[in-house]
Amino acid sequence: xxxxxxxxxxxxGIPGHDGCIAMIQEKNKPEPKLWKxxxxxxxxxxxxxxxxxxxxxxxxxxxxxxxxxxxxVYEAELKGKYGVHDFILVEGHYCAGEVVLxxxxxxxxxxxxxxxxxxxxxxxxxxxxxxxxxxCL
Numbered sequence: 001x002x003x004x005x006x007x008x009x010x011x012x013g014i015p016g017h018d019g020c021i022a023m024i025q026e027k028n029k030p031e032p033k034l035w036k037x038x039x040x041x042x043x044x045x046x047x048x049x050x051x052x053x054x055x056x057x058x059x060x061x062x063x064x065x066x067x068x069x070x071x072x073v074y075e076a077e078l079k080g081k082y083g084v085h086d087f088i089l090v091e092g093h094y095c096a097g098e099v100v101l102x103x104x105x106x107x108x109x110x111x112x113x114x115x116x117x118x119x120x121x122x123x124x125x126x127x128x129x130x131x132x133x134x135x136c137l
Contacts (some may be wrong), residue, residue, distance in 0.1 A: 004085040006045055007051040008039030008129065010073065010136070011064060013094040020110035021125075022099075024059060027106045035119060036126040037089065037133075048072075060108065061100030064092035072133040074135065089132045111136045 011022040021035040023035040038059045040052040052067040067090045074089035101108060111119065117136060 003053060004083070005051075005088060006040060006041040006085060007042055007048055007055065007088045007090065007122065008037040008132070009052050009056055009058065009067070009092040010062065010133075011056060011062075011092050011094065014062065014099065014110065015094070017110040019039075020112055021116060022060060022108055022110055024101075024108050026104055028104075031105075033062045033106065035111075035124055035125045048090070050066045052092055056092060059093045059102040059105050061102065062097035063095040067092055073136040076132070077122055077129075080096065087128055087132065090097070096103050 014020070014022060022038055023034055024038055027035040039052065040053045040059075042048070043054075046054070048069070049067045053064060056062060056064050062074075071090045071092070072088060073091050074087075076087045078085055078087050099108060116125070116133055119125050121128075121132060125133065
């Protein structure tokens with residue numbers, strides 16, 4: 001059986017938020033709610049690009065330009081309570097649309113790399129996302 005894969009995106013270039021990266025807090029999570037990158041689990045038969053596009057669309061309501069293999073900025077194999085899975089972080093650039101929060105998103109924030117580093121230091125970012133961001137910011 002193939003292990004699962006999660007794909008998250010550093011979404012850049014959203015109008016009105018130059019130099020910032022979009023991060024979200026999910027609904028129905030325990031307090032304190034931590035920030036995470038936009039993304040989620042790859043569905044059966046879905047490509048990396050398809051997953052990134054679908055997740056950004058579902059969570060933020062916007063489209064990003066094509067994501068290719070060279071847009072991968074971080075990869076790790078993680079072992080946790082849900083078993084072993086690949087964690088892939090890609091860089092995605094805004095293409096079209098207005099930010100509209102998806103059903104599972106409580107709020108979105110737009111943060112500079114300096115702000116994100118401070119959030120990581122203060123443990124306000126989901127652990128796996130913090131590790132990935134530390135590696136590529």
